[in-house]
Amino acid sequence: NLACVCSSLRVNVGRNDGLSANVSMVDLSDPEQPRFRVSIDFPDKRGPNGLEWVGNLAYAAGGQTVMCIDTNDPDNLKKMDVLHSPEVFLTIIKDDDAHDLVLKNGYLFVTAQSSYSLVIIEVDQAK
Secondary structure: OOEEEEOOOOOOOOOOOOOOOEEEEEEOOOOOOEEEEEEOOOOOOOOEEEEEEEEEEEEEHHHHHHHEEOOOOOOOEEEEEEEOOOOOOOOOOOOOOOEEEEEEOEEEEEEEEOOOOOEEEOOOOOO
16 A cells, blocks of 8 residues: 655756655555655755665665665655765766666666666665
8 A cells, every 4th residue: 555656856956945856655545645654865966766665675776876765664764775876877967877776686787877887786685
């Protein structure tokens, strides 16, 4: 009955609406009236473009960053780890590279949309 979603924001000069890039938990118990539960800010100004949710961990990717989030308590998302790597996620198009991702056999495969590459991150799923 839950959905974990990511929200990327276009970086606008002079933005003052209080919105921020984030990962949110939405309660879909009543599909006709989805209910926002909680969100956690994404640490990269470009925001997350892709999300992979496996078990109690969600992985979000965007800009030059990949973040791991503990979703065990859907009302209290916790940041587990962050990889910010301008060396891997290149700055060809305004710092926006990390995009879609998938977790398979202990490896997180992250597409890089502006450098046209695939980044592979080994993930310790025991933590």
